[in-house]
Amino acid sequence: MINVAPTLFWLDLCLVGIGAYLVKQVLNKNPSYPPGPRGWPLIGNIQDIPQIKPWLTFAEWGKKYGAISHVKVMGQHIIVLNSVKSTIAMLDKKGTIYSDRPVLPMSGELVGWKHSLGLLPYGDRFRQYRKNIHQIMGSRAALNVYHLIEEIETRRFLKRVFSNPEQLQAHIRHTAGAIILRISHGYEVKENDDPFIDLADSAMDHFSRSTVPGAFIVDTMPFLANVPEWFPGAGFKRLARECRQTLKELVDLPYKFVKDQMDAGIAPMSFTSNLLEGRILSAEEDHVVKWSAASLYAAGAEATVSTVYSLFLAMTLFPDVQKKAQAEIDAVVGTDRLPAFADRNSLPYIEALVTEILRWNVVGPTPIPHRVTEDDIHEGYLIPKGSLIITNI
Ligand code: HEM
Numbered sequence: 459m460i461n462v463a464p465t466l467f468w469l470d471l472c473l474v475g476i477g478a479y480l481v482k483q484v485l486n487k488n489p490s491y492p493p494g495p496r497g498w499p500l501i502g503n504i505q506d507i508p509q510i511k512p513w514l515t516f517a518e519w520g521k522k523y524g525a526i527s528h529v530k531v532m533g534q535h536i537i538v539l540n541s542v543k544s545t546i547a548m549l550d551k552k553g554t555i556y557s558d559r560p561v562l563p564m565s566g567e568l569v570g571w572k573h574s575l576g577l578l579p580y581g582d583r584f585r586q587y588r589k590n591i592h593q594i595m596g597s598r599a600a601l602n603v604y605h606l607i608e609e610i611e612t613r614r615f616l617k618r619v620f621s622n623p624e625q626l627q628a629h630i631r632h633t634a635g636a637i638i639l640r641i642s643h644g645y646e647v648k649e650n651d652d653p654f655i656d657l658a659d660s661a662m663d664h665f666s667r668s669t670v671p672g673a674f675i676v677d678t679m680p681f682l683a684n685v686p687e688w689f690p691g692a693g694f695k696r697l698a699r700e701c702r703q704t705l706k707e708l709v710d711l712p713y714k715f716v717k718d719q720m721d722a723g724i725a726p727m728s729f730t731s732n733l734l735e736g737r738i739l740s741a742e743e744d745h746v747v748k749w750s751a752a753s754l755y756a757a758g759a760e761a762t763v764s765t766v767y768s769l770f771l772a773m774t775l776f777p778d779v780q781k782k783a784q785a786e787i788d789a790v791v792g793t794d795r796l797p798a799f800a801d802r803n804s805l806p807y808i809e810a811l812v813t814e815i816l817r818w819n820v821v822g823p824t825p826i827p828h829r830v831t832e833d834d835i836h837e838g839y840l841i842p843k844g845s846l847i848i849t850n851i
Contacts, residue, residue: 489840492537493523503529503536509671513823516540516850526839535845536827545849548836549828557584558829560846563680565668568698570705573745575753576826583742587750594641594729604641605799611637613796626770631659634762635755642754643712644719644728654712658755661708664701665756709752729754761821768819769812783811824848 497503506529508515519527520540527538539545549556558580559566566572575591578584594600615633619626635655636647647655668674674694676682687695712730719725720734733747773780786807791797802809827846834841841847 489835489838491535491842492526492528492839494519494527494529494538497530500532502531502533504531507531507536513820513850516824516848520850526837528839535842537830537841537845537847539847539849539851542851544837545851548834548841549847549849552834552836554580555832555834556828556830556847558831560827560829561680562669563676563683564674564694564698565665567680568676568683568695569664569668569701571665571668571756573709573749574756575750576757580831583746586746587753590729590733590746590750591754593732602799604637607640608637609798611640616796627767630766630770631655631759631763634759634766635659637762638755638758639712640726640728642729642751643716644726644731645712645715654708654715657704657708657711658759661701661704662756662760664704668698668701708755709748713748713751764819764821765815768815772811772815772818779811783808824850 495503495506497506506515516527516538517540519538525539525541525544527540529536529538539548559572559577561567562571562577566577571577572579575584575587578587594604611633614636615629618629618632622629632647632652632655635652635658639645639647639654639658645654672678675691676694682692682694685692685695687699689695716725716728716730716734720731725731730747730751733751737743739747773783786805787797790804791801797805797808827848830841830843830845830847833843
């Protein structure tokens with residue numbers, strides 16, 4: 459008698475193997491989008507994303523659908539990341555396809571913010587800006603070089619607050635600008651009415667206004683970017699021209715200041731002077747140095763101002779915490795000098811307080827989205843090319 463049992467066993471194994479392979483093939487061919495709220499035909503999920511505090515809604519999606527969720531608004535795929543792990547796995551580890559930025563017709567194209575790192579398309583130029591900035595911000599050792607500038611400008615800040623406390627907000631803004639301009643261009647700001655600080659304030663105000671979603675028709679209908687200024691309803695073009703001029707001055711004038719100082723042999727060390735020293739730049743290199751320096755201001759000033767505002771707010775709302783923080787400083791530093799960076803490791807309560815401020819009032823709960831340049835399969839989900847990635851972490 460023929461024993462069929464072993465033959466059947468091997469046949470079963472083969473069939474299971476082939477079945478698993480086919481299922482995998484089908485799944486790989488048709489991976490689904492990450493989960494998310496159901497949309498409506500045509501308009502998709504437009505009603506699911508609130509204009510005010512959208513990050514609270516995104517956090518709810520995180521609880522309901524997991525770390526990666528998906529919606530579609532007027533044909534645009536949007537992926538919301540609610541975990542640090544997914545954010546690192548996608549935006550960092552797969553940075554070559556996740557680092558592009560959306561095209562914003564008003565602020566990016568017409569005003570020209572697309573040349574700053576925050577809206578710069580991914581490519582060689584992008585990598586060059588990042589390389590330059592990495593030199594001054596890429597490590598703790600690189601940042602330590604600027605401690606002295608931060609300490610000097612902080613003392614000036616305290617003097618101003620002491621003599622004119624009603625102007626606290628203006629002092630914070632002035633100081634954040636002063637620190638960054640010294641780092642980026644070696645420029646020492648004037649005590650009052652500094653032209654570069656005023657210029658930067660106007661440019662940043664224009665940036666905030668020109669990126670408000672839905673504020674400009676050209677953002678919904680990009681072809682309108684080509685209409686002439688006199689065209690009825692094309693007020694946005696006139697506004698864009700004014701904003702473009704301010705931005706151009708913000709980028710060009712501090713850069714010219716550094717070059718003039720270098721020609722005169724009196725330029726202090728700065729991000730820009732380091733990149734210019736001993737080099738004759740091509741037009742492209744000139745653009746990269748000029749705009750990567752300006753990107754520092756654009757990226758750093760508002761974030762710093764907002765964080766320091768939060769510190770003052772927290773100290774007003776929670777006086778007990780303020781008392782504990784002061785007690786630690788008095789015990790460690792004493793009362794006859796101000797704290798310095800060298801004291802940092804001996805001030806654990808202050809360190810925790812700073813971290814808590816950043817957590818308590820997150821500066822950019824939903825930063826400028828990234829854009830995916832190729833279809834990707836991530837954790838089994840399809841992330842289609844062109845998706846906008848919003849981080850909510
Ligand atoms: C509380 C302070 C700050 C916070 C919370 C903060 C937060 C952020 C966030 C969320 C991004 C977006 C990252 C992305 O989309 O991939 C960013 C980008 C950036 N920040 Fe900050 N930032 C702060 C201060 C600063 C300062 C002081 C500077 C420089 C002086 C700076 C320079 C930059 C630059 C250059 C980028 C663009 C990086 C890139 O696209 O590669 N930031 N920051």
